[in-house]
Amino acid sequence: MANAATKRAENVDGDFFVDESCIDCGTCMWMEPKVFHDAGGMSAVHTQPNTTALKESALRALVSCPTASIGVSVPATRALVKEVIAQAPFHLADNVYHCGFHSEDSFGATSYFIQRDKGNVLVDSPRFAAPLVKRIEALGGVRWMFLTHRDDVADHDKWAAKFGCERIIMASDARGLDAETKLKSGEPYEIAPGLTVYPTPGHTRGSACLLYKDKFLFTGDHMAWSKRLGHLYAFRSACWFDWGEVVKSLHRLESLDFSWVLPGHGWPWHGSKAEKAHQMRHCLAWADAA
Ligand code: SF4
CATH class of the missing domain: 3.60.15.10 (Ribonuclease Z/Hydroxyacylglutathione hydrolase-like)
Structure with a gap:
């Protein structure tokens, strides 16, 4: 899971964030463009997911991220990560x-x-x-x-x-x-x-x-x-x-x-x-x- 202490300033405030370890591979951006975009050569959250479906989609990007650079700060969302992991592939x-x-x-x-x-x-x-x-x-x-x-x-x-x-x-x-x-x-x-x-x-x-x-x-x-x-x-x-x-x-x-x-x-x-x-x-x- 990403580190909240190194959360990028480019993220909008809220539950989901991207930290400074992002390697800009682009995965989260194509997986859920309604949430992630490129900001200054790395990913950042531009809109917080506001529906269950969008949250799950953003969590699939979190599970796919190669560097564990995507994090969530709300405990209830963290609990959902396990459920999304179980859906892979x-x-x-x-x-x-x-x-x-x-x-x-x-x-x-x-x-x-x-x-x-x-x-x-x-x-x-x-x-x-x-x-x-x-x-x-x-x-x-x-x-x-x-x-x-x-x-x-x-x-x-x-x-x-x-x-x-x-x-x-x-x-x-x-x-x-x-x-x-x-x-x-x-x-x-x-x-x-x-x-x-x-x-x-x-x-x-x-x-x-x-x-x-x-x-x-x-x-x-x-x-x-x-x-x-x-x-x-x-x-x-x-x-x-x-x-x-x-x-x-x-x-x-x-x-x-x-x-x-x-x-x-x-x-x-x-x-x-x-x-x-x-x-x-x-x-x-x-x-x-x-
Ligand atoms: S998937 Fe991870 S490493 Fe790739 S752009 Fe998104 S946050 Fe960065």
């Missing part, structure tokens, strides 16, 4: 969940859990936090851990040791990483029916996306939604390999069917398949000009 849609419990080792990257009859999947690594491990065990454990790229691997070794899952990553991002399957081809790779890896080099040499059921596209640091631009985009200022490759990889995604974009960093996106075509048109026009 947080349900998104169908059988897809947001894990919460982001890790500072991956700069607060988001990881996801897919519950399937024939083997569950973790997409990137959340913190190996006891309450989350227990819940994922209750949901059937982990058969595969797909790692979108080398930066968001966090506690992958602990999850693999606990559940004996097969870790899958592109070989060119696997240096020094003890993964069971290292993909070398630039072609799509089917893990299981309806679960396909699409190599999308650019952000790193071995970045890749995972498409589930032609509906959920897990993009790592390749593509996210931009609140400022109002469309899907890629991280021009955080490209560690080759921007030209990022643009080519964005074009490769255009023909895929999806209605959710679930990124490692930044804002998720959800819309109809027709809206997806519109989003991708804007994204590609923007990327070609950037």
Whole structure:
């Protein structure tokens, strides 16, 4: 829990606050923009949650914060934290969940859990936090851990040791990483029916996306939604390999069917398949000009 003694002056007065340990990973801002925003290069509470639903949503951000920089001062709200922890992983849609419990080792990257009859999947690594491990065990454990790229691997070794899952990553991002399957081809790779890896080099040499059921596209640091631009985009200022490759990889995604974009960093996106075509048109026009 955050430290009230180092509460940021930028917070509005009230129950919720952010302290000076914030690393500005952005998680709380996309999880609950009605409460958190960027103020001076760190997060701060701009509006105190005034409904139970909003309070719970802000508490999910508190549980997800990689540095425990969000605090609550009212004892009744503190008592609610346990209830919210018990809800993790947080349900998104169908059988897809947001894990919460982001890790500072991956700069607060988001990881996801897919519950399937024939083997569950973790997409990137959340913190190996006891309450989350227990819940994922209750949901059937982990058969595969797909790692979108080398930066968001966090506690992958602990999850693999606990559940004996097969870790899958592109070989060119696997240096020094003890993964069971290292993909070398630039072609799509089917893990299981309806679960396909699409190599999308650019952000790193071995970045890749995972498409589930032609509906959920897990993009790592390749593509996210931009609140400022109002469309899907890629991280021009955080490209560690080759921007030209990022643009080519964005074009490769255009023909895929999806209605959710679930990124490692930044804002998720959800819309109809027709809206997806519109989003991708804007994204590609923007990327070609950037
Ligand atoms: S989730 Fe935590 S570290 Fe990330 S921006 Fe919010 S307060 Fe800061």
